[in-house]
Amino acid sequence: xxxxxxxxxYQPIFNLLVVIYNTLPNxxxxxxxxxxxxxxxxxxxxxxxxxxxxxxxxxxxQPKIKEIQEKHKGDSQAIGQASMNLYKEHGVNPFSGCxxxxxxxxxxxxxxxxxxxxFLPESLSLLYSSVHNPGSIEVMSLGFINLAQxxxxxxxxxxxxxWLQARQGMQGxxxxxxxxxxxxxxxxxxxxxxxxxxxxxxxxxxTGLVLYWITTTLFSLGxxxxxxxxxx
Amino acid sequence: MKNIFLATIRGYxxxxxxxxxxxxxxxxxxxxxxxxxSQYAYESIEKNGIFTLPRILLRILRCNPFSQGGxxxx
Numbered sequence: 001x002x003x004x005x006x007x008x009x010y011q012p013i014f015n016l017l018v019v020i021y022n023t024l025p026n027x028x029x030x031x032x033x034x035x036x037x038x039x040x041x042x043x044x045x046x047x048x049x050x051x052x053x054x055x056x057x058x059x060x061x062q063p064k065i066k067e068i069q070e071k072h073k074g075d076s077q078a079i080g081q082a083s084m085n086l087y088k089e090h091g092v093n094p095f096s097g098c099x100x101x102x103x104x105x106x107x108x109x110x111x112x113x114x115x116x117x118x119f120l121p122e123s124l125s126l127l128y129s130s131v132h133n134p135g136s137i138e139v140m141s142l143g144f145i146n147l148a149q150x151x152x153x154x155x156x157x158x159x160x161x162x163w164l165q166a167r168q169g170m171q172g173x174x175x176x177x178x179x180x181x182x183x184x185x186x187x188x189x190x191x192x193x194x195x196x197x198x199x200x201x202x203x204x205x206x207t208g209l210v211l212y213w214i215t216t217t218l219f220s221l222g223x224x225x226x227x228x229x230x231x232x
Numbered sequence: 233m234k235n236i237f238l239a240t241i242r243g244y245x246x247x248x249x250x251x252x253x254x255x256x257x258x259x260x261x262x263x264x265x266x267x268x269x270s271q272y273a274y275e276s277i278e279k280n281g282i283f284t285l286p287r288i289l290l291r292i293l294r295c296n297p298f299s300q301g302g303x304x305x306x
Binding site: 047048051054081084085087088091093097099101 | 263266268295298299303
């Protein structure tokens with residue numbers, strides 16, 4: 001299983017990362033991480049854009065959703081079933097589904113391994129024969145960020161961006177009015193809990209990974225903005 | 233064995249799932265089906281044991297923006 005994981009995910013991601021590193025004129029591994037993240041997110045973007053567009057379409061059936069919520073007040077099971085039927089009837093489904101969410105986890109683990117291994121000379125043996133072996137990889141990015149160690153500022157940047165993204169997502173929803181009162185109260189808590197979690201988690205991680213998280217959050221922000229202006 | 237799986241699913245639902253537990257928020261990053269994939273998995277394993285795992289896996293694969301979603305009972 002772990003061998004399969006190495007061949008399918010870890011090794012390709014690691015190789016791609018080194019190819020980007022080799023290609024960059026200044027051989028900056030931090031920039032390579034940012035570029036790799038953008039490539040991965042672009043691969044996923046048909047999924048997220050489809051889901052985001054479907055959320056926009058939701059506003060048309062909004063009155064009917066309100067009706068359902070009034071009718072089955074307090075019975076979340078009945079609300080769940082009735083709204084699923086409604087979505088089906090109108091051919092919209094605002095949720096992106098479990099697969100995109102779960103797919104990101106193995107990719108994240110592979111990236112984590114690749115970033116941890118990158119600075120160990122022996123892991124360069126995982127490179128495909130067609131990929132040029134750079135010998136070793138420079139740990140410093142932009143001359144002042146050590147990618148292999150912790151960084152005391154970037155976790156806060158990651159947290160703030162996460163907060164911005166959550167807030168933007170919430171605004172989109174309240175425009176649709178697609179939330180009941182309890183959900184929006186929960187959301188307000190979540191708006192802070194998740195960013196704080198991100199700060200604490202990234203505090204203990206090597207900076208390369210925090211850089212990944214910052215890039216992917218920025219990408220999501222951009223994606224949301226793009227959908228909002230393109231389809232509004 | 234069965235109980236370990238069931239407990240793991242409950243734990244996942246409480247801590248990580250955007251459909252249940254502390255992260256539940258009504259946001260859009262969630263399951264396209266009713267019941268949700270994790271609940272589907274829970275009910276399937278409870279009813280038919282862990283040999284329904286392939287079916288659960290198929291359900292999760294179907295749960296993406298290109299499928300219709302809807303009601304799909306275990």
